[in-house]
Amino acid sequence: xxxxxxxxxxxxxxxxxxxxxxxxxxxxxxxxxxxxxxxxxxxxxxxxxxxxxxxxxxxxxxxxxxxxxxxxxxxxxxxxxxxxxxxxxxxxxxxxxxxxxxxxxxxxxxxxxxxxxxxxxxxxxxxxxxxxxxxxxxxxxxxxxxxxxxxxxxxxxxxxxxxxxxxxxxxxxxxxxxxxxxxxxxxxxxxxxxxxxxxxxxxxxxxxxxxxxxxxxxxxxxxxxxxxxxxxxxxxxxxxxxxxxxxxx
Numbered sequence: 331x332x333x334x335x336x337x338x339x340x341x342x343x344x345x346x347x348x349x350x351x352x353x354x355x356x357x358x359x360x361x362x363x364x365x366x367x368x369x370x371x372x373x374x375x376x377x378x379x380x381x382x383x384x385x386x387x388x389x390x391x392x393x394x395x396x397x398x399x400x401x402x403x404x405x406x407x408x409x410x411x412x413x414x415x416x417x418x419x420x421x422x423x424x425x426x427x428x429x430x431x432x433x434x435x436x437x438x439x440x441x442x443x444x445x446x447x448x449x450x451x452x453x454x455x456x457x458x459x460x461x462x463x464x465x466x467x468x469x470x471x472x473x474x475x476x477x478x479x480x481x482x483x484x485x486x487x488x489x490x491x492x493x494x495x496x497x498x499x500x501x502x503x504x505x506x507x508x509x510x511x512x513x514x515x516x517x518x519x520x521x522x523x524x525x526x527x528x529x530x531x532x533x534x535x536x537x538x539x540x541x542x543x544x545x546x547x548x549x550x551x552x553x554x555x556x557x558x559x560x561x562x563x564x565x566x567x568x569x570x571x572x573x574x575x576x577x578x579x
Contacts, residue, residue: 361565
């Protein structure tokens with residue numbers, strides 16, 4: 331049985347911005363349905379904790395795992411060092427090294443906005459676009475086309491000891507969304523039964539029921555590592571997205 335009781339979380343309350351692009355606006359009728367399954371984890375042998383066992387830096391750890399997925403499936407895996415992860419936790423989430431009173435986690439939207447405007451250890455983010463967590467077709471398109479999706483979960487206490495995250499019937503208060511806290515993860519894999527995220531240095535599978543109940547935030551990341559190697563997917567209007575993005579900036 332899993333024991334995540336000593337692990338850290340770190341996603342703060344969801345923040346929205348009316349200017350945020352919506353993924354569905356750039357998926358054209360030429361785009362075929364998502365495949366039954368997609369898995370971008372196979373080329374990664376070791377993920378790394380990325381300090382999320384000692385710090386509530388999941389919003390930054392999720393970026394590190396995205397970079398691992400993109401580079402492992404394009405040019406050769408790059409793992410961002412822990413010291414660099416901590417540095418970005420300081421820059422983008424306000425953590426002060428050695429001061430636990432400042433270890434408050436981060437806001438996904440703020441982290442992605444900062445990444446898109448600068449870089450993350452030399453890895454660029456062309457843009458990000460949101461989709462509703464309940465729209466599983468768009469979620470699967472995000473994973474299949476762009477290597478994964480960066481999400482937020484309102485985790486229940488029941489998730490602390492589950493090998494596979496699933497909804498616990500009659501779980502009472504311990505099964506309530508957010509009873510443990512908010513968590514950010516990168517999801518590079520799905521199949522007919524559910525999704526697999528990367529957290530605390532390991533792949534973690536969640537059932538469809540778990541996703542539907544506890545996933546409440548989802549962002550598609552257009553990483554430059556990925557797009558430079560693979561190009562814009564057929565059926566995705568990247569030119570229009572970039573035009574809209576220029577209008578925002």
